[in-house]
Each structure stands twice: as C-alpha cells, then as structure tokens.
Amino acid sequence: MQVRKPTRIQAENRDRIKTAALEVFARDGFRGATVDAIAAAAGMSKPNMLYYFPTKDRIYRTVLEGLLETWLSPLRAMNADGEPLREIGAYIERKIEMARDFPLESRLFANEMLRGAPILKDILETDLKQMVDEKAAIISSWAEQGRIAPMDGHHLIFAIWATTQHYADFDVQVRSVLGDEGDGRFNDAAEFLKQLFFNGLRPR
Amino acid sequence: MQVRKPTRIQAENRDRIKTAALEVFARDGFRGATVDAIAAAAGMSKPNMLYYFPTKDRIYRTVLEGLLETWLSPLRAMNADGEPLREIGAYIERKIEMARDFPLESRLFANEMLRGAPILKDILETDLKQMVDEKAAIISSWAEQGRIAPMDGHHLIFAIWATTQHYADFDVQVRSVLGDEGDGRFNDAAEFLKQLFFNGLRPR
DNA sequence: CATCTTCTTGACCGTTTGGTAAAAAGGACG
DNA sequence: CGTCCTTTTTACCAAACGGTCAAGAAGATG
Numbered sequence: 517m518q519v520r521k522p523t524r525i526q527a528e529n530r531d532r533i534k535t536a537a538l539e540v541f542a543r544d545g546f547r548g549a550t551v552d553a554i555a556a557a558a559g560m561s562k563p564n565m566l567y568y569f570p571t572k573d574r575i576y577r578t579v580l581e582g583l584l585e586t587w588l589s590p591l592r593a594m595n596a597d598g599e600p601l602r603e604i605g606a607y608i609e610r611k612i613e614m615a616r617d618f619p620l621e622s623r624l625f626a627n628e629m630l631r632g633a634p635i636l637k638d639i640l641e642t643d644l645k646q647m648v649d650e651k652a653a654i655i656s657s658w659a660e661q662g663r664i665a666p667m668d669g670h671h672l673i674f675a676i677w678a679t680t681q682h683y684a685d686f687d688v689q690v691r692s693v694l695g696d697e698g699d700g701r702f703n704d705a706a707e708f709l710k711q712l713f714f715n716g717l718r719p720r
Numbered sequence: 721m722q723v724r725k726p727t728r729i730q731a732e733n734r735d736r737i738k739t740a741a742l743e744v745f746a747r748d749g750f751r752g753a754t755v756d757a758i759a760a761a762a763g764m765s766k767p768n769m770l771y772y773f774p775t776k777d778r779i780y781r782t783v784l785e786g787l788l789e790t791w792l793s794p795l796r797a798m799n800a801d802g803e804p805l806r807e808i809g810a811y812i813e814r815k816i817e818m819a820r821d822f823p824l825e826s827r828l829f830a831n832e833m834l835r836g837a838p839i840l841k842d843i844l845e846t847d848l849k850q851m852v853d854e855k856a857a858i859i860s861s862w863a864e865q866g867r868i869a870p871m872d873g874h875h876l877i878f879a880i881w882a883t884t885q886h887y888a889d890f891d892v893q894v895r896s897v898l899g900d901e902g903d904g905r906f907n908d909a910a911e912f913l914k915q916l917f918f919n920g921l922r923p924r
Numbered sequence: 925c926a927t928c929t930t931c932t933t934g935a936c937c938g939t940t941t942g943g944t945a946a947a948a949a950g951g952a953c954g
Numbered sequence: 955c956g957t958c959c960t961t962t963t964t965a966c967c968a969a970a971c972g973g974t975c976a977a978g979a980a981g982a983t984g
Contacts, residue, residue: 525931525981543835548751551972564932566973623834626889630827630834631747633892640896648897665919670898671912675883678890682882685830688837692844693852694874708875715869715919729951729961755942768962770943 530568532558534582537575542623545631546576580628580635583621590614591647591673596654600663601714604676608709611680616702622684648673679709734772736762738786741779746827749835750780784832784839787825792848794818795877798855804862805918808880812913815884820906826888852877876917883913 522530536557540549551572555565569575590610594603615622628636648670655669683690683705691698726734740761744753755776759769773779794814798807819826832840852874859873887894887909895902 523930523981529931544751545749545831545834546752547748548835550970552970561933562972563934563974567931570973572972626830627749627834629890629893630749630831631752633896637892637896640893641899644893645897645899665915667912667915668908671909672916674886674890674894674909675913675916678882678886679879682878686833686878686882688841689833689844689848690878692837692841693849695845695849704872705875705878708871709879711869711871712876712879712916727951727960733961754940756940765963766942767944767964771961774943776942 526568529558529560529564532560533565533568533575534579537579538583538620538624541576541579542620542627545627546572547631549576551575577635580624583624584636584639586618587614587621587625588644588647591651594651594654596657600655600658604672604713605710608676608680608713609706611676612683612702612706612709615680615682615684619684619687622681626681626685676709676713680705730772733762733764733768736764737769737772737779738783741783742787742824742828745780745783746824746831749831750776751835753780755779781839784828787828788840788843790822791818791825791829792851795851795855798858800858800861804859804867808868808876808917809914812880812884812917813910815880816887816906816910816913819884819886819888823888823891826885830885830889880913880917884909 533554536559537549537554539557540554543549544553549572551565552562554572554575555562558565569578590607593610594607628634633640651673652669655664655667655672658664659666659669683702690701694701737758740763741753741758743761744758747753748757753776755769756766758776758779759766762769773782794811797814798811832838837844855877856873859868859871859876862868863870863873887906894905898905
C-alpha cells in the first residue's frame, strides 16, 4: 500500500477545509451543515472540496477527531503529586483559556453531545471514562488525605467542564447579559471560578 | 378580527406537534431538523401538520417562546428578602430538577445559543439582561452586607446555569463517564453543587 | 519544454427538503 | 340526515441537497 506524502497544495487545502468545516459544524451541527456552505467558507468549489474529503461525514469525523486530543489534554495534565488546589486552579485556568481561544471547538463538541454523540460515544465510554475515573480517583485520594473537602471527583470535573465551557458555548447569552462591560469576561470568570472552587473545596 | 376558540382536535394536534418538534429540534437544531421528521414524530402527515403551523420557522418560534417563561421562572423566584444561602440553594435545586425533568427544553435552548441565538437575541438583550442584572444586584447587596463572600453576581448566576444545565445538555457524556453507577446522578449533582456553592460563597 | 500527475471546474444526477393545491373524508349541529 | 365547517390525504412543485463525472488547467519533474 503506497502512501505518498501530501503535496503543499494538499496540506494547505485540507487545512482550509478543516477550518471552514469547524466554523460551519460548530454553528449548525452535523445535520444542519451543508457541504456547499463548508466549501463556500473554505473559498473553493464543492467538487474541489470533495476531491480532498470524499463525504461530509468524513470531513466531520476528521475535524472531530483532530480536536479530541487537544481538548482533553488539560485534564490529562492534572498531576496526583501536585498540590491539590494548585492543580485544580491550573486546570480551571487552562480550561478558561481554551473557552476563550477555541470557542468553535467547544461548540462543535457541544453540538456532538446534544445529538447524542453518535460519533464519539465509543470514545466517551472507553478512553474518556478511563481518564475521568483516574482523575476522580486522584481527587478522592486528596480528599481522604484531608487536603480538600470530601466529594465525588466526577462531579467536580463536570462542574469545571460546565462552568468553563459555558463561556464558549453560551457566548451570545453571556455577552447579551453583560452588555458593554463584558469585555473582561474571561478574566472575571477565571477569578470568580477560582474563588468559588477554592473556597468550595477547602477542607473544613 | 374574528378569533374563534380552538376545537378539541386543534388543541390536541397543536400539542402533539409541539411535543414532537421539541424532540427533533433539541436533537438536530433548527437547520438539522426536517418538517418530515417532526410530522413523523407527531404521527401525522406533513401537509396535515402544516395545516396547523404554516412553516417550520413558526413551529420553532412557538416551541421556543412557549418554553422561555418556564425556563426562567426559577431565577425570577429568587427573593431579595430571603436568607442568601437558602435562596441560592433553592435555586440550584430547582434548576437541577429542571435538568432532570425537562432535558429536551434545555437542549433546545442550548442549540439556539450555539447558533448565535438568532431568534432569542432580542429577548436576551432586554428581558433576560434586565432580570439577571436585577438578581445580580441582589447578590451584590448580600455581599455588601457581609452575608456571602464578595463576588460578581452575574458570574455566580452563569455558574449555576452552567453546572445544572450540563446534566441535561451533556447527558450522554455524563452517563458515559459515570457508567452503571450513574443512576443517582441528579441527586449526587444536587448534593455536590450545594456543597460547592455553599462553601464557595460563605463569607470569610 | 514535454510529459505525467495533481488539481479545479462546470455540468449533471437522483434524493431530500419546505411548502402548495385541490379534493376527499370526518365532525358538529340544527 | 343534510349541511357546513374542519381536518386529512394524495399528488405535486421548485429549490436545495450530497455526490459524481469527464474534461480542462495548473504544477512538478525529467
């Protein structure tokens, strides 16, 4: 099986398509997105795009899978040997940065969840579950050592996901509510969330 | 302008359509949903359905607007004269109940946000903003009185929205990660969140 | 610069989509 | 039970959709 290395044009165009697809899928979801819309966003004709990716489904899977590793890396970085509040604080900060810098990725992920994760379900139940269980166990051990309040680590992780991704997924709502004073919302959110979680987790 | 009261059949069918539309729109979003799919879910032919609602757009607006008041009523119930932690705790509990009992409504709302809230934008910027500002002011006054920790009430409200709605919007993910032990997830979440927010908000 | 491969295009195809028209079927009510 | 209004159905339409095809344009390579 011959696998020749991609040409410069191939690399560029595949990249433009993935960027365009991210935009469209994040807004309209898989079913709502059209290959015409993606091609238009990528600045090329539909048949031209389909020369690089044979189907809409393939584009979607490529974008989604390309995103996963980046998306989960902050959690993977949470270290059992670190100081609990430092580790959790760093995780919150990193996740807020990602909501600010990669809102489309967050919304694409949210869209996949809303339709029942037909593509990612397997990964959620295996790889993701395994990692979350592992990190939740670390949190439990911190709690048993009395270094943080006793709690189920799973729900702590969910709470951090929810609060941080909210600023990407519900960006319209956040901006609508905050109005003109909303410019510093990511910094304010980071400060608020660290206070909330730090005080909420401190052992008592 | 004659407005006759709806017949029994009209009332029933409009209701069936709205229920079916909620299901389909919550899963596939506005663009991804098809009138055929909604009609099928409602158990009637497409032209029959369009006899009751002239366009897909009209169905969507009807469902969305019918949802809004219910959706925001828990926040409206937050009372300045109550005891802060009791009020906030009751709000969290009510929101978790809604995530459990009305997940489709939550996901429909999420879908509308993800595509930039083209229908709800106006309401977000006027009615919603007004109410959130009002409630955030109450929270600020509690903070000034030293009854809770100082904070921006807006972000507290966002955090409660995010953490509670997460259990509806990301239900697949939550269930995938929790596995078979996930049955009590709404109760566990309520307990966890109350602990988190109570400790996180206590004045110090 | 000739040749071979890669890339792009316009024309096209069958299916799905949102919606319409007209007529048949059903229900309410005197 | 006949009449009138409501409801449902069948058949249909134009546009949008995902995708194909063959031929031409542009790049790479000797």
